[in-house]
Amino acid sequence: MRLLTKVDQPAIERLCGQQPEYNIFFLANLDQLSSQRDLVRYWGQFDEADHLVGVMMRYHVLWYVYDTPHTNLAAFAQRIKLESQGSIIVNDNVRFAPGLVPLLRGYRVELDIAARLRQSCREHLARPALPCTATQGESRTSTSIALPTR
Numbered sequence: 001m002r003l004l005t006k007v008d009q010p011a012i013e014r015l016c017g018q019q020p021e022y023n024i025f026f027l028a029n030l031d032q033l034s035s036q037r038d039l040v041r042y043w044g045q046f047d048e049a050d051h052l053v054g055v056m057m058r059y060h061v062l063w064y065v066y067d068t069p070h071t072n073l074a075a076f077a078q079r080i081k082l083e084s085q086g087s088i089i090v091n092d093n094v095r096f097a098p099g100l101v102p103l104l105r106g107y108r109v110e111l112d113i114a115a116r117l118r119q120s121c122r123e124h125l126a127r128p129a130l131p132c133t134a135t136q137g138e139s140r141t142s143t144s145i146a147l148p149t150r
Contacts, residue, residue: 001075004042004055006033011052012042016066023066025091026057043079045071058083064091065100077103 004012009030016023032040045054047070054071056079057064063080067073077100080088088109090100101109 001043001045001072001079004033004044008042008044008052009033012044012055015052015055015068019066025059025064026055026066029057029059041083043076045075056080062089062091063100065094067094067096069096071096073097073100074103076100080104081107 012030012033013027016026020027026042029040033042039060041058043056044052047053053068054073054076055066056076058080061084065071065073065076071094073094080090080100081104084107088104088107090104090109094100
């Protein structure tokens with residue numbers, strides 16, 4: 001794993017561009033790769049053929065990861081521990097592993113708002129479905145879900 005630079009931007013765009021709807025924050029901050037400021041930093045993991053297989057971005061105190069089946073999340077968690085001061089806020093949206101939070105035991109970890117919403121949706125969808133009832137004249141084509149508040 002290494003700190004990524006402007007030279008790595010095409011590889012980040014290729015990897016994160018596979019699912020731009022999940023990676024809009026990664027992609028929107030790529031202009032910071034050439035910045036000397038410490039606000040945004042990207043780290044990457046590469047396979048034996050030097051292809052980017054995982055990328056992690058720190059935006060101030062927020063941490064975001066985009067993984068593949070070959071990403072070593074423990075290495076990303078170690079970097080988070082080394083770089084963090086105080087609490088850690090993560091977007092635990094990893095796709096191929098249980099997540100970063102279990103790897104950050106002993107640290108004060110919070111999920112960012114997007115991760116909390118995903119978690120709430122998963123919990124909501126895991127509940128038994130309620131029967132759909134509609135009175136005459138109501139449309140059954142649109143559905144709204146009220147998520148629980150915490």
